Amino acid sequence: MIDFLEEVYKRKDDIIADIEKLCRIPSVLDEATANEGQPFGAACKEALDAMLEIGERDGFVCENVDGYAGHIDIGDEEAAFGILGHLDVVPCNKEGWNTDPYEVTIKNGKLYGRGVADDKGPLIAGYYAAKIIHELDLPVKMKTRIIFGCNEENGSKCMKYYFAKKPYPAMGFTPDAEFPVVYGEKAGVNFQITGEIERGNIIGIYSGTRSNIVPEVCEVYIEGNYKQYKDSFHQYLATHHLKGSVEEEGNHTKLTLVGKSAHASTPEQGINATTAMCHYLITVSENKLVQFIDECFYQDHYGEKLGIAYTGLMGPLTVNLGVLNYKNGHVSMIVDMRVPHEVNDEQLTKPIQAHLDGYGLLESHELGKALYIDPQSDLVQSLHSAYVEFTGDHTHQPQAIGGGTYAKSMPNCVAFGVEFPGTDNKIHQNNEEIAIEDLLKATAIYAKAIYNLIKK
Template structure:
């Protein structure tokens, strides 16, 4: 059989492995953090499952204090590394058509949290690596498959891993899209804080993590629901992309608005429920909180703040990912993806001056951009492996998303999503197409074969 036929033959086992790993809820859980499980029980369970898979296949494995692990396939000096992550973003189960941690195949797609980001692609690359060694038993180089448990919250897992373990010679991470990624924008996380009292807004909560466009936002308002019904109906008529519900008693109303989740690097693909809530509150009970959000923080280009920018890696984007207000303290978390030409300190100072008009302060943390030489062997080989199966698939690209490639040496993000394919990562009803899964696995096999030929 040729490699395409062998990739097809391994799909049933690959799908079963994905189902088993995606059945584990590996969202970060601060309440269960302990020694050797720095990100909680779920992440520890997923790490144990991946390590057990490697041991069952007869390979050497390493557990690096619960932060990350690896599986060594083959013997000799290291050839390449493959990096993927086992943690997943939170879910709002009520918005899923099937339980997010009960993987299910419907109409040729495997649904479940982690199927596309990133357990499914990690396992596809792992199976491709195993296939390589079955077909090349005399190879005297090894492949190290590395998996971390905190990618969605900043990748401290693999930074810790590389403090304890050898650096990569070269490799890829199947945690983005095709064609190969040569550049990733820098990041800037900004937390805006202020103290506000009075008015009809008693509490506000939207979003769960900064790198997801908030799908839901709730507000506790002074007054009975009937007071808001007419204005809310008018607002919803003008904004059909938003859903909402009112409930409450005589003196207090709970208003919940629903938008559309998306990855923070592509905020234009989502509908921000916090932004929608602020727009409505500006009409019915205006105050400094709704004004700050609506007038300064809802445009994903940063234009309201005067920070819009375009660079080699693309345009600046901004996502208002988390909003919390308890009747006194306000906290807003912004996730910005910035071109490498933009200076983070100057950017933060510009935002600081704007939010100060509303009595707010901020703190920030910046992360570097990544730019790889498009003519390097790594990029050229990964591009060639992709084009062998997708000859009309486009050119090497830059993205706003951040991957493990920033934490490793000579590493590029590579797949699994194909051009124009929306697999709902960071959204409800995440899936991976079984056709795309098989095709991606074949691409990974060829990439491994070509990289290991050096």
């Protein structure tokens, strides 16, 4: 009987070294350096090249698909099993990291750094799982195609382009979520809200850079001397157990509030700095935008105030006010929602537009697609069986989540790991981490699961 975990541990140092190589690259979307062959910027291109170099080093056939994505073929069979991972990462906050986010730090049995858990570390885990099967010369009926893109965090344009050029594998998974296996994913939608609202004493409000992250910092520029806000703002921060600052900015004041970032699919795990700030601002301003945000979003992660709350088979609809830019009276905001598959477009649009009409705001959006794979399918059951074999966990069963992954990019594909139940890898947060033991165990689970599905 093959001891996949033992085989993984033999390659521990190589696995960590390859993760370190990828995580040194700050592969955040950079439209300023986007060009032919690097549609998502220079750093994403560098990460793509680095992953291809790993496959070439190990003697596998590799292909770069116009800088959007690439693949490594392990084996030469006609049919393919797909492992889909992404090389792009979300930005890092300027403050809050205890280590250099782009230099992997090993401490207390964990790897720390942007991408170690989302998704460079898990991608390498999937790669080594397939590589082990190949190196053991096990009889298989499919090759494993490791597919990696550079735009998962900003709409997955990479996979749309890739699969317009390349065929779908017969089945597959993406190591970009949680264990156990994920058979359902809510539909994603971004509401782009714009308009003009008289600014009153608010000069500007700025928060968030990505709609799929709960904004951690909100900055406000407001008319008046800082002394008229100092006491009330500090009292508000203390009452709500928040951090922030009041600064003199010439003849006006800058207020900064620090919340807690989290993934937009689980907004209840964060503290939205924007909505928390607006809850203070309603006490010192009559600005209508501040009122709108406080009335419709403050301490509401499930759309109850907007009139769109719904809980389906995949769980509740979730809402995250992810990005806000308000300057010279112009409003630009993005609201991220994760929507159960039972909810249609009209159920969202009518209640939301009714609220927007009251403030003269407009919206545009496109409801994405949900994912549902039969929990009793061979794919789901085989993956889950491998998970149970290495964990002994019969309590946690196949699940549905709010996060959107590459699994929606192709038929017969699901999300599978890498985060174990009861752990928090701080994905999209400061000090992203993964336990080395968890990473290696996941690699063994992947090897076993892949082999179960592709063996002759």
